[in-house]
Amino acid sequence: MKIQKRYISAFVALLLSVPAFAQVPAPAAKQSKPVLLKGATLHVGNGTVVENAAVGFDKGKITYAGPQSGANLSGYEVVDVTGQHIYPGLIQPNAALGLNEIESVRATIDWREVGNFNPNVRSVVAYNTDSDIIPTVRANGVLMTQLTPIGGTVSGSSSIVQLDAWNWEDAIVKADEGIHLNWPAMLVQTTNNADPRLAGMKQQREETLTELAQLMRDASVYKSGKHDNENLKLAAMAGLFDGSKKLYIHANYGKEIIESINFAKQYGVKNMVIVGGGDAASVTDFLKANNVAVIYSGVHALPGRAEEDVDMPYKTPYLLQKAGVPFALDYDLSIHGIRNLPFIAGTAAAHGLDKEQALASVSLNTAKILGIDKVVGSVEVGKLATLVVSAGDLLDMRTNNVTHAFIEGRKIDLNNKQKYLYQKFDNKYKSEAKPAIN
DSSP states (O other): OOOHHHHHHHHHHHHHHOOGGGSSOOOOOOSSOOEEEEEEEOOSSSSEEEEEEEEETTTTTTEEEEGGGGGGOOOOEEETTTTOEEEEEEEEEEEEETTOTTTTTTGGBBOOOSSOOOOTTTGGGGOTTTOSHHHHHHHTTTEEOOOOOOOOSSSEEEEESSSOOOSSHEEEEEEEEEEEEOOOOOOOSSSSSTTHHHHHHHHHHHHHHHEEEEEHHHHHHHHHHOOOOOOOOHTTHHHHHSSEEEEEEEEEEEHHHHHHHHHHHHHOOOOOEEEEETTGGGGGHHHTTOOOOEEEEEEEEEOOSSSOOHHHHHHHHHHHHHTTTTEEOOSSSSSGGGHHHHHHHHHHHTOOHHHHHHHTTTTTHHHHHHHHHHTSSSSSSTTTTOOEEESSSOOOTTTTOEEEEETTTOOOOOOOHHHHHHHHHHHHHHHHSSOOOO
16 A cells, blocks of 8 residues: 555656646637737738738627728737738648547547448547647647548548637537548559459449448438437438538549539539549539539649659649639648648649638638638638737748737637757757856
8 A cells, every 4th residue: 555655646746747838738718808919911811911910809809900000009908010920820621630649549549430331420529629739730820620530431520620728619610510421432453464352342332332322312311301219320411411511522533523523412412522632633624513612632742643743732722723613721641740731831832822822722711611711711800810920921831930829819828848848958958068167
């Protein structure tokens, strides 16, 4: 018993010895007084740029956004950000942030459910607001994300959250806004030698599509009738047929994109979004004709085919913009890389998009696709004061330096574990570099 108490005492002492700065910062308190940022260049998010601007907000909402000369400073706490840049908070779609902490530790992963068809699974209830990764993402200007389940054919429903909250209920911006469908990949023989596994894989694909078709038929019928017992899977899909929910179709190959959209239309699905969209630039006419937006995931990726231009992934956003296809960008390589979201927009800006179009691809465009553009996505009067101030160009990794961030008017603590570790070892080697005193 004495030994056990000694171990407990040692563990408590260890916990108390951990510096507070290494922990996830506590969520900010509600905005208590009006704030006005003045002197910066304002990038509204809709293409408009205002030099020497001011942005005021009160009770979490923007009250003024325009030239500093037109701002009424009375009653506001004025923050001078002269020479800096104000942007809307960036939005990361299609992410498992807060659902997966350490990929090599199974106990920290909660992004998928057992089974192939799980439309009733709600990703948001597994969201961990205490994730160490979240503060590192906020520090680079990403203030909202779409929590997206993975795995199976129908993964479940996604929700949109802001990244400063005590729990998942407080974090929600829009709950259960769409169902995610991983379209079964088409199988193509690329060599002259027949692969004996190909026939079995094709049969499995057909069986999956048959099951999916049956699920869609059942859900459509279920929505139109009355039932003594609720079927959670079918009830979760009801919004697909009246347009209140989106169907996010994860597909890359051009023929898969066309096949999946035609399939969904056949069952009366109203709103569709292609996620991934590696070949989206080759089917722009079809996407426009069917009013389907794209969440493009492959900016920092290699070309999909040997014959493609080496910069095809970089210029695909420009090609979508040129064709008039609504699109947004997401950083899908890893949850740890989400902080690089502004930089993939910067890459797109270096390959055809202008800077404000690139900014919109990670802010207002994303908000429109996710159906939250009435409250966020741009710095406009009446919208939530979810915005970022950077000392340099937010989309340029050489000058990006976020100095302030606000979510619904609350000033966000930009400290995180990585900053703490940087400072810790920077101080260590600076002190070691000092000459010894004789």
